[in-house]
Amino acid sequence: MRPAALHRDAVPVLAAVLAVVAAAAQWVPLPAVRVPTGLLLVFVLPGLALAAALFPGRVLSIVERLVLPPALSLAVLVLGGLGMFAAGIPLGRASWTALTTSVTVAAAVVARLRRDTAGTGSAAETAMFGRVLAVDREKMTVGAAVWRLAPLALAVLLIAGAGVLAMRSAGTGGEPFTGLSLVPSPAPDGQQQAPPQTPRTVQVAIRCEEGEATRYSLRIADPNGFERTFDVALEPGGRWSQTLEVPASGTVTADLFKNGGQAPYRSAHLAGVR
Amino acid sequence: MLLVAFAYAGGRTGAAWASTAYWVGQVVVYTPIVFRLLSRRLTGVTESFLLAMGLAVNQYMLKWMFSPDQFRFPDELQHWLSTTIVLETGRLFQPNSALPVAAHFPGLEEMGSALVSLTGLSVTDAGLLTAGVLRLVFVGALFMMVRRAGGSPSLAGATCAIYATALHYLFFNAMYIYQTAALPFLMLAIWATRSWRSREPGYVPYAVVGVASVAVVAVSHHITAMAMVGTLGLLALCDLVFPATHKRRSALALAVTAVVVVVAWVLLVANEIIDYLGAPLQSMLASLTQIFAGGGSKVSVAPGNPLWQLGIQAAALLSLLVLLARASWVALRKRERDAWQWAVLVGSVAFFATSGLRFVGAQGPELAGRASTFTYVPMSMLAAATIVDWRRGLRPHTWPGPLGRLTVNARWARPAPLGAAMATLLMLAARAGGWPPYWEHLPGKYLVSGFERSVVGENVTAAWWTGEALGWRNRFAADLSGATLVSTYGRQDPVGEAADLYYDPVWGLRDQQILQSLQIDYLWVDVRMSQQLPASGVYFVVDPKAQRHVTPVPLENLVKFDHIPGVNLVYDSGNIRIYDVRGA
Known part of the structure; x- marks a missing residue:
């Protein structure tokens, strides 16, 4: 098995393991634990496993592999939530945890089962406005990565600074x-009006x-x-x-x-x- | 971003330089990104995607920094309440008096309440996070949709950047409101349509994503659901009229699915939507009839945008018209047979048609802005494509020497500088004419009927007090912003049709009748209505003097309630007074 294929196979397994861990963490009364694990269950893990189950081959581009997980995760919440409501299950921490975890694990199992039948289709398509699509795969070297990460780090710093400034100024200017x-x-309850x-x-x-x-x-x-x-x-x-x-x-x-x-x-x- | 953060901080303290910093802050981020996206030095998909997503992050931050501590826009507050109700009851479809129709479209509330349940965050924080993620997914889906439609990395990135100049992109479509939840899935449905090729093995996953996206849109937002039906229908029609070499029936299949799902949802679950959308539609049709009958549209006396901003908006529309004309000319000359290209052209024409709505009736500008959220997708694809292919299309070196050197062969006429300049013009026009309106580009002091600028500590405190001290679901007459606050934070049943109670100079029998017919329990009176004209042109949700106010409401009209027998003044915070009128 080639390393890239190994990597792709590991994604659904990792998603399933993380989902189980995140589900357990929902009952840890520490925000530092609950917030990141909750974010994973809501925005990442169900969609990641579903994308792996639906598209086990190399059909998707990198961009699609980045965009589909949060989109599918949110779709799971919407459609799964409706299903739970229809089944009379109250929507709360336990039911949301069960939904996201079970979808992630089930999708991961399907992804494992489908890994051998996966095709290797490309995303080549017809032309539009004279441009022809080819799935681009750039070769990223360490040097190139550093050059690209440095401005990213600067951008993160700027965003953080702007955010702090916004939060501080939001409380100013109010009229007393x-x-x-x-x-x-x-x-009092049960007592008549005087x-x-x-x-x-x-x-x-x-x-x-x-x-x-x-x-x-x-x-x-x-x-x-x-x-x-x-x-x-x-x-x-x-x-x-x-x-x-x-x-x-x-x-x-x-x-x-x-x-x-x-x-x-x-x-x-x-x-x-x- | 820092510049805009400083501008917002300056706006809150009334600094004169804040407006300049705001506009400069918009340009210094946007223009270089578009320049790079259109540059021949663009390295490929990774850079294009990162630039598009970076711009999306930047634009969402501009929205978040405007009000980082709480929701202020009425619709956001209404969805804050919907989410809170889901969390309290654990059930969907519960009544929400602030926005009754939202109860039938629970997609956003499911996302928000799940995030609150699984992280322990507040509804506000969870809502801001959800809206931010949805914004990024939307831009990512738009990018990958253009790529699947055959667009180069440059074209995909430029489409995302130009779409960022839609009228409602910066704020409205990034808010915690149900349209924000549905938009990414509209893009995803179109992406699935394009990717789904039924003659090849492996189409099922795309069909699954497509159908799931259709379902999410249908249960999340009514207007987006209708736009989805229209878009998929247009794509199906174009596929039928211009058949490709290998038959593609995905658009037809998904369009039919969308019609079935949306109609079923409206008829079985959300039939209230027919009245909800029917009223503004009837109003618009009445305005259209009036215009065609020669009566003209009602003229607003409310102050409009500064002249320079109107000039920029006109120039931007003109530049888009030039791009549309050029793309149409090229398509006709080449006898284009690509179905999607025609769909984009038709969609772009629809953009101009809906832009004309802004001149129709009082709700015209709002409807035009709402429609542009959808029609601007094909318009931005067409604009980006025309700009990217601009120079090649002009056939340089065929123009006479000096004329060619000054125009098509000049350095400025390359796609990067020309496109960046044009996109910057579009961006400035969108900021000037879109949301937020020009009078609240910056946060600042309280404005009467000023949407976000009307949500200040005194009003919010009073609204919370109503729920705590008076109980929920009392019938509360209030002005525009008061109605939003008492119905959300206060959990009251708002009455927006009681304007005459406030306009009448003397209390009389007619006021008594209004109280009784509207079953009003309490009155919310903001005495600042006597100091300012309404920023949005209306003091009340239903305002008989809408857009025609030339003087503020006289103070005597607002304090007359102090001396009416049987009326109790139960709350006074200076500007906000709450009267118990059950004994009047």
Whole structure:
């Protein structure tokens, strides 16, 4: 057996072994393990084995051998997912793992069985716009590879730099804000709504996204003399909430003052029983 | 790429130099790649493929860097929700009030949810990765399709590079949306058609890939499915009209398969699509009727592209027309019998026909952009082929001496410089006239009805709050971007037809009737509507004043809800106010 043929034969076997390992790794609670193995199961292994099973000979060009695995892997997810749904199998980690692994192993077996019957057809085709296709196979030397990998390494560095810059700048330029909310508290499960004259329960909440630590004063009042005040200090991203009882009738107003200001910075109001 | 990353960073802080850096960043990557692809020094398939894929990576990065931390385009948010629902329920076809029709085309959600399940990544990260891989597969499939169609490495690479100048290539077709999932498989189906030669042994694998691709397209995206039927039908027709030496029936077989699968899917699973696509079609037909009746198309008063960008777009279309004319002339003169060549010519004519849609009705520009995703494939093949063969076709040395030296025999008239210049013109035109629109080439401050530019922290926080504090599936009236956010992050049922509630200066009986007829529970009010005109020309999903706004909505119209008996102001973050109108 020639080395190239040996190499081609090894691909489906390797895919099957990797699929089993990746399937086992799905239950390792480490992102550093789950992410790469999950990526292999989703984008590479099923398609790699399927391409080897469908095209065991030298029919495909290098480009086709690179493009088909992710394409076929994604097709397995779409069509296999529909099949699992039709069979009543819930779509989740276990079912996706089983689907991708079983397809990979089954395709690898088929590829092994078909390896001896493989043809060696070429991809020569008819002309279009005067150009004739021939399957190109370049001879790559070590020197040529280095010359081509050096710019690639530079490109990867540039991409990484641009990515870091993009991630850092994505968080800039946002307008600071504070959110104030005032809503009726939901009645506990199984409990009826309170009778009309009993105090009602409301939930008031503040969310600070001001970009700096902020002091708030919150006044909750109604026209009939009810009043409660709260002093709150929040860091950026901080939240504060309180559940309290207010009179059943009349409109309750929540006014939020920021950093000792005299005019309400935010307001909310809830009508009572009419 | 770094230049564009700096441009985006500058855009976020309002730097004046950002726009210049953006345009320079586009050119310094794109032009040299096209030059090299058309150069006689191109070494072969490996280099051509790497250049094409490198450009695809670069272009996807430009999209990713615009919003690396979250999805911002409405359709992406809608598919974010669809994927989240699949993950929560473990089931397909679950209702999604943000984009009801998407529930019937679950291909993308299957890919995304599988990636989340198997890696533990967030839906956003998994979506960005999935869209990136799909983009690379699409470009790779286009490359190998051109190669199988007989194209040289240079032609295949140049086709990919010129296709990168499609109006929706840079952003829209790289988003986490269902069309992105279907596009690579459309290319793969065409590749399989071309590769599948039924008179030779070993055709079955191509048939398997072809049928699988047809199935994936049919269950992933409706428009792509129809484009696939049309494309395979055109190829089959051309094969029948111009039979090759050895009969090829693959296109016919796959076209018939596509018709059966797509019709079956629409009738049995996704019949909602008939109404969904029927409405814009009827609107477009009405606009066409109006134009032919002499009434002209509705004129938008919304600000358009800067004049220089319109000039570039016109020049680009003209250059494509020249290439089409030349290819047609050559085909007729040679009495061309190659079926695929005629299919490419017909497809290119279809590109110009669909480009005319942009002048038809309010939805014309969007429909033209959507159609160009498909019709630009043959157009880019034809453009690349004509450029590659440009000089030979012109028959140099037959022109009179000085004229020849200045034109066809000149160095600039070689395919590499001429083609690179032309492709650069096409690229600039696509960036100017495609997606994102000119007013959001760069990320930046909040814009009312500005799609990606409308998704800022304050709005997102308010949308999440609605789901957490009010529960899901309340009927929520909102403006264009508010409707997207409350329906996705907030899981509410959006109401986009309540514009009059916001436009009426005084609360009255008609508003009460609107509340009741549309069963509205809550109102989302963005008071910035009183400060800015809508960037996209509409404030609401259904806007009776679409494209005709000349002043912002008066502030009094938006704060009138504060004083209506029975209406509660339950959330206030300054710009966003949410009213409970169930008691009104």
